Amino acid sequence: MVRKSKRDSVNRRDFLRAAAAGTAALVVSPAAANASSPQPARSAGAPPLLKAPPDSPAAAEVMTVDRPGSDFMVDVLKTLDFEYLCANPGNTFRSLHESLINYGGNKAPEFITCCHEESSVAMGHGYAKIEGKPLLVCVHGTVGLQHASMAIYDAFCDRVPVYIILGNFGDAAERFGQVDWTHSAQDPAAMIRDFVKWDDRPVSLQGFSESAVRAYKIATTPPMMPVALVADHELQEYAVSDGANLSVPKLTMTSPPVGDSGAVAEVARLLVAAENPVLVTDRVARTPAGLASLIELAEALQAPVVDRNGRMNFPTRHPLNHTERGGAAIANADVIAGLELTDFWSTVNSVHGQVNPTTRPATKPGAKLVSITANDLFMKSNYQDFQRYAPVDISIGADAEATLPSLIEAVKRQITDDRKRMFADRGAKLATAHQQVMQAQREAATSGWDASPISTARMSAEIWAQIKDEDWSLVSNCQFVSRWPLRLWDFNKHYHYIGTEGGYGVGYGAPASVGAALANRKHGRLTVSIQNDGDLMFAPGVLWTAAHHRIPLLIVMHNNRAYHQELMQVQIMANRHNRGITNTSIGSVLVDPPIDYSKLAQGLGLHAEGPISDPKDLAPAIRRAIEVVKRGDPALIDVLTQPR
Amino acid sequence: MRYSSLIAIVFALMLSARGIEAQAPAAKSGDAFAATIANGKRVFEATGCVACHGAQGQGTTLAPQIAPPPMQLAAVVAYVRQPTGKMPPVPAATASDQQLADVYAFLQSAAPASTGESLKGNAENGKRLFVAYGCYECHGRQGAGASTGARIGPPAISLMAVLRYVRTPTGQMPPYTAKVVSDQDLTDIYTYLKSFPPPQPAANIPLLNQ
Numbered sequence: 068m069v070r071k072s073k074r075d076s077v078n079r080r081d082f083l084r085a086a087a088a089g090t091a092a093l094v095v096s097p098a099a100a101n102a103s104s105p106q107p108a109r110s111a112g113a114p115p116l117l118k119a120p121p122d123s124p125a126a127a128e129v130m131t132v133d134r135p136g137s138d139f140m141v142d143v144l145k146t147l148d149f150e151y152l153c154a155n156p157g158n159t160f161r162s163l164h165e166s167l168i169n170y171g172g173n174k175a176p177e178f179i180t181c182c183h184e185e186s187s188v189a190m191g192h193g194y195a196k197i198e199g200k201p202l203l204v205c206v207h208g209t210v211g212l213q214h215a216s217m218a219i220y221d222a223f224c225d226r227v228p229v230y231i232i233l234g235n236f237g238d239a240a241e242r243f244g245q246v247d248w249t250h251s252a253q254d255p256a257a258m259i260r261d262f263v264k265w266d267d268r269p270v271s272l273q274g275f276s277e278s279a280v281r282a283y284k285i286a287t288t289p290p291m292m293p294v295a296l297v298a299d300h301e302l303q304e305y306a307v308s309d310g311a312n313l314s315v316p317k318l319t320m321t322s323p324p325v326g327d328s329g330a331v332a333e334v335a336r337l338l339v340a341a342e343n344p345v346l347v348t349d350r351v352a353r354t355p356a357g358l359a360s361l362i363e364l365a366e367a368l369q370a371p372v373v374d375r376n377g378r379m380n381f382p383t384r385h386p387l388n389h390t391e392r393g394g395a396a397i398a399n400a401d402v403i404a405g406l407e408l409t410d411f412w413s414t415v416n417s418v419h420g421q422v423n424p425t426t427r428p429a430t431k432p433g434a435k436l437v438s439i440t441a442n443d444l445f446m447k448s449n450y451q452d453f454q455r456y457a458p459v460d461i462s463i464g465a466d467a468e469a470t471l472p473s474l475i476e477a478v479k480r481q482i483t484d485d486r487k488r489m490f491a492d493r494g495a496k497l498a499t500a501h502q503q504v505m506q507a508q509r510e511a512a513t514s515g516w517d518a519s520p521i522s523t524a525r526m527s528a529e530i531w532a533q534i535k536d537e538d539w540s541l542v543s544n545c546q547f548v549s550r551w552p553l554r555l556w557d558f559n560k561h562y563h564y565i566g567t568e569g570g571y572g573v574g575y576g577a578p579a580s581v582g583a584a585l586a587n588r589k590h591g592r593l594t595v596s597i598q599n600d601g602d603l604m605f606a607p608g609v610l611w612t613a614a615h616h617r618i619p620l621l622i623v624m625h626n627n628r629a630y631h632q633e634l635m636q637v638q639i640m641a642n643r644h645n646r647g648i649t650n651t652s653i654g655s656v657l658v659d660p661p662i663d664y665s666k667l668a669q670g671l672g673l674h675a676e677g678p679i680s681d682p683k684d685l686a687p688a689i690r691r692a693i694e695v696v697k698r699g700d701p702a703l704i705d706v707l708t709q710p711r
Numbered sequence: 712m713r714y715s716s717l718i719a720i721v722f723a724l725m726l727s728a729r730g731i732e733a734q735a736p737a738a739k740s741g742d743a744f745a746a747t748i749a750n751g752k753r754v755f756e757a758t759g760c761v762a763c764h765g766a767q768g769q770g771t772t773l774a775p776q777i778a779p780p781p782m783q784l785a786a787v788v789a790y791v792r793q794p795t796g797k798m799p800p801v802p803a804a805t806a807s808d809q810q811l812a813d814v815y816a817f818l819q820s821a822a823p824a825s826t827g828e829s830l831k832g833n834a835e836n837g838k839r840l841f842v843a844y845g846c847y848e849c850h851g852r853q854g855a856g857a858s859t860g861a862r863i864g865p866p867a868i869s870l871m872a873v874l875r876y877v878r879t880p881t882g883q884m885p886p887y888t889a890k891v892v893s894d895q896d897l898t899d900i901y902t903y904l905k906s907f908p909p910p911q912p913a914a915n916i917p918l919l920n921q
Contacts, residue, residue, distance in 0.1 A: 395763055395774070398799035419756065421883070429759070431799070509913035509920075514862045515855025516910060522855055528918040535921060549858035555919070631848065635859060638845045642885030647892075648845045710848055711857035 136272050137166035137303040139313055143276045145175060146315050147283050149203040149230070151194070151585060152176035153187040155214075157207025159234025159250050162303035164205065176203050179585070179616055181578075182608025184211045188218035188293075189575050190582030190609070191229040193542060196378070196565040197586035199354055201228040201286055208235045208250035216259055217572045222293045223262035224452045225377070225569020226350060226442070228286035229293040237268075237299030256295045261449040264292035268299070275302060276315050288321040289353075289441040289466040325473065326439060326465035334404065334437050334461055335477035339486055341402035341435075343493075344370040345389075347414055350377035350407040351467045355561040358382075360471035361406075367478050369494035371396050376545070377409060377566045382559040384505070386498035391508060391554060397429055404437040406467040411438055411457035422643065439463040439470055452570065508554040520707040521682045523625065527551035527597070529685040530623055533693060534593055542583035543576055543596040544568060547632075548625055549711050552597070562592065573630075574605030577622075581613045584620035584701070593696060595621045598703075600657060600664065601630045607667060613701040614672030621696045622703040623689070624664050626678065627710045629656040668703040677705025751817025754810045756881050758801060766881040767821040769867035774798070776867065778818040787815060821872040832895075837903025840896050844887070854904045860884070864904040873901055 140163055156164060168178055181187040187204045194202050206215050212233055222229045236242045236251040252258075256266035265285045269275040275298065282294040307313065326334075338344045346365060352358040361381055365372050371389035372381045373396055381388055389396045397403060397414065405411045415436060417429045430436075436459040443464035446453050463470065482490070512524035527548060535557070544567040545552050558564055565583055568575040580596035587594045603610075603624070613620055634655040641648045661678075668675035674695040676688045685706065692702035755761060755768070768778030780787055788811050791801040806814070841847055841854070851857055854864025866873060874897055877887045887897075913919040 395799060398759070417759065419881075421885075427757075427759075432804075506913070510910075511856070511862070512919055513910035513913050513916060514864070515851055515853045516916065518851070518853045518855060520852060522851065523857070525918075532918055532921060546858070634845075635848050638848060639883065639885040642887060642891065645888050645890055647890075649843075651845060709851045709855065709857065711851070711859045 132304070132306045134307040135162050135166060135304055136275075136307055137162040137298075138170045139272050139307055140275060140279075140298065140303065141166045141171040143279045143315050144203060145171065146318065147203075147230075147279065149176040149201070150198075151179050152203040152205060153179045153181050153190045153582070154205040155181045155184050155187060155207065155211065157205075157211050157234055157250070158246075159208035159211075159236060159300060160205045160232065160298060160303065161234075162300070163232070163234070163298060166303075179612065181612055183578075183606040184215035185218045185574055186578040186581075186606050186609040186612065188215045188222065188229055188231070189578035190585065190612075192218065192222040192225065192227050192569075192575065193565065193579030193582030193584075194586045195222075195227050195229065195291075195582075196225075196579075197540070197542070197562055197583045201230040201283070202582075204229055204231045206231055206233050208233065208255060209252055210250060212255065212258060217570075217574065218578070219259050219293050219295075220262045220450070221568045221570040221572045221575050223264075223450075223570070225566065226290045226292060227569065228291040230283060230286055231263075231293060231295040233295055233297045234303075235268075235297050235299050237297075238301050241301055255297045259293075259295060261447055262293075263295050264290075264445065266295040266297070268297035269302070270299075272302060272307065272311070273313055276313065280316050280318050283318060284321055289323045289469070290445050292445075323466035323469040324441060324444060324464070326463040326470040328473065330461060330463050331470060331473050332477045334439070334463070335474060335481055337402045337435055337437065337461070338368055338370065338404060339478055339481040341370075341400075343396075343400045344368060344402040344404065345396050345400040346370055346372045346404050346406060347375065347393075347397070347408050348372060348377075348380040348406045349375040349409045350566070351471075352378045352380045352561060353466075353468050357468035357471070358561045360468065360475065364471060364475050364478065367475060367482065369490035369497065371497050373397060375408065375410075375414075376550075376553060376564065377407070379558060379561050379564040379566075380406075382557070383553055384557050384559070386501045387494070389497065389501060389504070391504045392500065394429070398431065400434055401431065402435045402437065403430065404439070405457075405459070406471075407440050407442070408438065409442075410454040411436070411459065412455035415457065421639075435460045437461045437463075439465055439467045439474075441466045512551065512555060515709065517682060518709065519680045519682065520627070520709050521680065521685065522709045523548035523711060524551045524555070525682045526623065526625070526685065526706055526708060527555055529682070530595065530597070530689060531556045532686065533689045534595060534621075537593040537693075538591065539563070539593045539595055540583065540587050541565075541595050541597075542580040542587075543598060545597070547599050547711065548597055548708075562587065562590075573599075573602050576602040578606065578609040580622070581609050581618055581620060581701075584613070584618045585616070588618060593621065593693065594619065595623070598622045598624050600624060600626045600628065600662065603664065604657070604662070607671065610668055610673055610701065610703070611671040617699050618701060619696045619699050620701040621689070621692055622668075622673075622701065624677065624703065624705040625708050626662075626664060626705055627708050628658050628661060629710070631655075631710050664703065664705040668705075674700060674702040675705065677703075678707050679705065680707040747813050747816045748820050749817075750810070751813035751815065751820075752879075754806055755814045755817055758806050760814070761881050763798075765861055765867075766884070767868045767872050767876055768818045769821075769861070778821045778868065778872075780815055780818050784812055784815045787811065821868055821876075832898035832900075832902030834899070834903045834906050836896075837899035837901065840892075840900050841903055844892055844896070844900070846900065849884075853907055855910075864907045865909060866901060866904050870898060870901050873897060 152167060184206050191202045191204050206212050233255045235255045236247045242248050242251055260266060265282060267278040269278045278296055282296050286294040351361055365387045371387055373393035374381050374390045403415060408414060415430045416426050418424050418426050438459045443462060515522040516525055540562045541552055542565050576599055584594035637651045637655060638648050641651050665675040665677040679685055679688055688704050692704050695702040763774035764777050769776050788808055794800055849860030850863050856862030874894055877897060880886055
């Protein structure tokens with residue numbers, strides 16, 4: 068939109084001071100504003116608080132600004148080393164937008180054009196889980212933030228940093244039309260305050276500078292979460308005054324919180340003395356070092372790892388990976404250590420029954436429970452993602468990855484030769500059990516092997532056959548395909564898997580995978596996503612973003628033609644109400660007409676094939692798509708699949 | 712005749728034929744049989760056996776099939792008190808010997824179908840009903856199973872066990888009352904699922920050995 072007037076070269080501080088003075092004058096002397104009323108007498112020498120409106124056209128308007136505040140904002144943001152900016156354009160941050168692409172040269176950060184603010188944030192979510200740092204997201208005032216909010220909530224629940232700048236017309240007197248008003252808020256970040264770690268609305272450029280650095284520091288200190296910084300239009304667009312003394316403070320990253328040494332020693336004592344210790348992991352490995360540390364701890368103890376897969380924590384084919392027999396391992400454990408475990412209570416309890424469910428422990432009586440998580444250090448009230456309270460025996464409020472080295476050291480100090488022999492025996496039994504369980508997975512995969520629609524096991528095996536010799540990265544949630552990749556593939560690097568949505572918000576999958584692929588691009592990795600159909604339909608425009616910016620990504624559709632989770636839930640209700648399930652597909656299926664994802668993707672600029680319903684056609688289609696991806700472009704294969 | 716009216720009689724025959732040792736259900740009346748089996752099912756679920764062995768003891772990827780029990784009751788009791796491998800122990804405080812005997816009776820009643828089981832179902836109609844009743848939603852369109860439901864094609868348990876189970880299922884499986892699905896419809900579905908051959912061994916599939 069075009070704004071009808073523009074003041075330039077106005078010192079922001081002078082402007083605010085004048086505005087404040089005017090407001091005060093109006094408060095103390097409202098009659099002064101009424102031209103028909105007698106003017107109150109003024110003391111000699113006092114300057115007039117209100118100026119009469121000009122009765123003739125103003126002097127020639129200066130129509131350019133040489134040093135907009137947004138240029139300084141770019142100076143600040145460049146110190147934070149953002150690679151990319153994901154945004155859908157909006158006039159509440161138009162000055163910053165222009166400064167980023169011209170003054171900033173559209174480099175570090177480079178503007179990634181998004182078709183929906185939910186996509187912008189979810190791309191940042193996926194990117195951060197690969198790259199280990201946030202990218203920048205700019206969000207339009209009110210409506211843009213409303214679009215972005217679900218994705219922000221997902222990142223919050225997933226403890227992932229996303230750095231968000233919100234545009235806004237803060238000063239009501241500077242809003243020159245209906246749109247400015249509808250896109251403005253008195254407290255713009257209020258809507259998301261319950262699910263960001265920190266937000267601020269600086270009122271000066273120096274304040275912006277300091278808050279911007281602080282926001283980065285807060286977002287990237289465990290527990291990591293999104294942060295939001297409001298950039299009011301006035302701050303962006305008015306010129307930096309001559310002689311302004313602006314600076315950017317040094318960013319010094321906060322070291323992650325490490326567990327108290329006494330508590331860590333006690334945990335080590337319990338683990339070493341245990342007959343059947345179990346390590347339950349969820350969001351432990353933030354970096355490659357986390358993965359290596361967890362392997363070292365498990366091997367030192369010869370203890371099984373049951374992975375909840377919130378991150379790429381532990382190799383799937385390691386003999387101590389007992390995820391697929393997790394229930395039995397936990398039931399037999401005498402010490403259970405939850406490491407960044409999101410839902411400890413459900414790990415050690417089970418729920419039975421449907422209408423009036425009951426619960427009971429899933430552990431042996433007397434089993435000791437240990438928790439190490441940074442979640443205990445920061446928790447919000449309103450949204451209930453913190454899960455049911457788990458009464459553990461030792462609770463260490465610390466980042467698990469950062470605590471692992473000291474825990475490993477403490478464990479190794481306490482291991483005697485006798486325990487070493489016992490651990491070796493235990494390890495041998497665990498290795499055998501692991502092999503048996505993995506063989507059971509392969510046997511289970513044979514069911515419906517040649518079925519059409521294609522089984523998710525077959526689809527996963529076909530993908531694996533084509534990527535196993537590449538430097539690959541799976542960036543989609545495996546839960547909706549019965550976890551087959553995690554059950555069949557060899558995951559062993561930190562970028563091989565990035566976990567789930569965090570908040571189970573549908574619509575995360577497609578943009579998060581594009582964001583993760585963006586992070587993988589410079590590393591030359593073959594990024595793969597198994598894409599749920601219902602998820603893609605929330606904001607398919609992100610496919611265009613991938614094509615436009617040449618983000619290489621292999622997308623294999625898990626096209627079961629339904630919001631299948633909800634279809635099952637409605638069926639459960641229909642059965643419970645004893646009314647049959649004749650109508651349960653109403654509202655939950657995507658069949659009439661069937662969605663042609665191949666054509667959809669082609670229309671958005673992707674190489675695409677399908678729908679494929681014969682499993683024998685999968686391998687050649689995937690190979691052709693990989694050739695496209697290796698050339699640097701995204702490609703999509705539409706596969707008609709079994710429900711799960 | 713409705714299958715449900717036959718169940719108690721058939722169970723009585725099955726149990727007496729197998730000769731359960733202690734607390735022999737064969738010595739009980741028909742109602743007592745039913746109570747024993749019902750209690751065994753309740754204990755089987757309450758102690759978490761279903762989590763690894765499946766709701767009908769048919770076995771899962773986590774633990775083997777135990778219906779019908781592969782050993783005598785006394786041996787079963789001894790084993791669950793001090794199991795080997797990954798099986799967690801079941802102490803007497805969790806399930807008494809009497810309760811384990813009831814579980815034993817339940818598992819015998821839930822015995823898998825014999826290969827010679829006589830069926831009078833309509834597989835074609837069963838295929839249609841399998842989709843219409845939403846069975847495919849959790850179990851896949853050929854009953855191949857998924858994270859949401861066990862493999863049921865081909866079924867590992869008897870028709871009678873299926874008929875009983877779908878009326879009072881465990882876990883998240885929704886109950887199908889006779890008002891919603893008749894015994895004949897379930898028989899047709901069962902016949903459809905029986906039409907699938909057992910899957911080939913994973914060793915024969917190169918894609919599963921990489």
